[in-house]
């Protein structure tokens with residue numbers, strides 16, 4: 121019973137957990153199918169001249185109580201709308217976090233700006249405002265904060281840095297639907313632009329899709345132009361005012377996304393309720409730190425930070441043991457900080473030129489050595505463990521996860537000679 125499954129014991133769990141790749145692990149149903157059928161019957165699948173995309177934009181803006189929402193094709197595209205609206209010059213700098221999806225970084229590089237990575241809080245993996253402040257230079261134009269796993273990044277502190285240095289603050293909310301900031305505002309509404317993803321694994325989905333929200337009319341206009349080739353269609357003139365992409369969401373995506381938006385509150389509520397149950401069960405397990413403030417968390421993932429010396433092992437050792445027990449976890453969330461990916465570390469950029477990291481246009485030749493952000497590296501290599509999460513989990517699923525944590529804790533701490541339950 122107590123022998124770990126990886127050592128031949130009986131696993132805590134023998135049936136798989138639902139994931140976003142299972143029909144029952146998604147909230148897609150007949151209403152989405154009917155909405156799709158309606159679009160097909162209309163004969164208008166593209167956004168230009170359609171009704172679904174403008175309706176989705178209006179409904180999303182209302183949901184977040186902001187005046188403007190611009191739909192696009194992905195979370196990466198939504199971030200690119202924000203960067204495109206900012207329009208940095210080649211070599212300008214944008215500060216962001218090394219623990220995120222690469223979609224946070226692509227728009228910076230695509231716009232020929234230089235990503236600058238600030239270290240994170242070792243207990244949360246969220247940007248450390250002091251580290252951000254120390255990296256601001258005369259070339260800095262923006263900060264992209266990521267609400268990692270659905271936890272609120274320290275937006276008030278970052279907004280103060282942005283205000284002081286006249287920077288744009290972009291909130292990456294791809295993992296953070298309905299995340300609440302300490303002042304009660306929703307993540308995505310406190311910076312200049314909030315960016316969301318509707319990709320398959322997100323809280324709500326239309327396969328792929330994105331949304332950028334803002335309270336700034338000028339930014340909204342620029343983002344709308346950027347999403348549509350710089351073409352001011354409302355004027356009726358075929359002309360192109362500024363650089364843009366074709367990031368138009370289709371009517372098919374919007375039709376599905378509108379129905380999904382109606383389910384968002386239930387999805388987040390269910391994720392929170394189950395997360396509270398697991399956090400309660402893990403609280404007091406020595407060396408194991410579940411997330412706090414779950415009432416404000418979107419729980420895209422359930423992140424646990426380990427103290428390996430007390431918990432009996434590193435994140436990789438814990439992940440191996442928990443996976444053998446049938447629990448869906450990953451060590452570190454990423455295999456390395458984003459600056460360690462070959463695209464940046466080996467400068468696989470623009471024909472091998474290294475542009476825009478080279479000097480000029482950058483103010484200096486930018487390299488991203490190992491050790492650049494020690495807290496982020498420690499989280500990824502040793503301390504951060506993420507439990508994959510889903511709104512369809514039952515109490516019994518959560519109890520299995522908790523039982524596996526207790527079992528692994530007892531076994532690993534016994535190995536290092538630390539009595540469990542201390």
Ligand SMILES: Cc1ncc(COP(=O)(O)O)c(C=O)c1O
Nearest residue numbers: 194195196221223224294317319
């Ligand atoms: C934090 C974060 N930023 C950006 C993205 C990019 O979103 P998408 O995959 O929709 O382009 C994702 C999603 O994968 C994400 O999790």
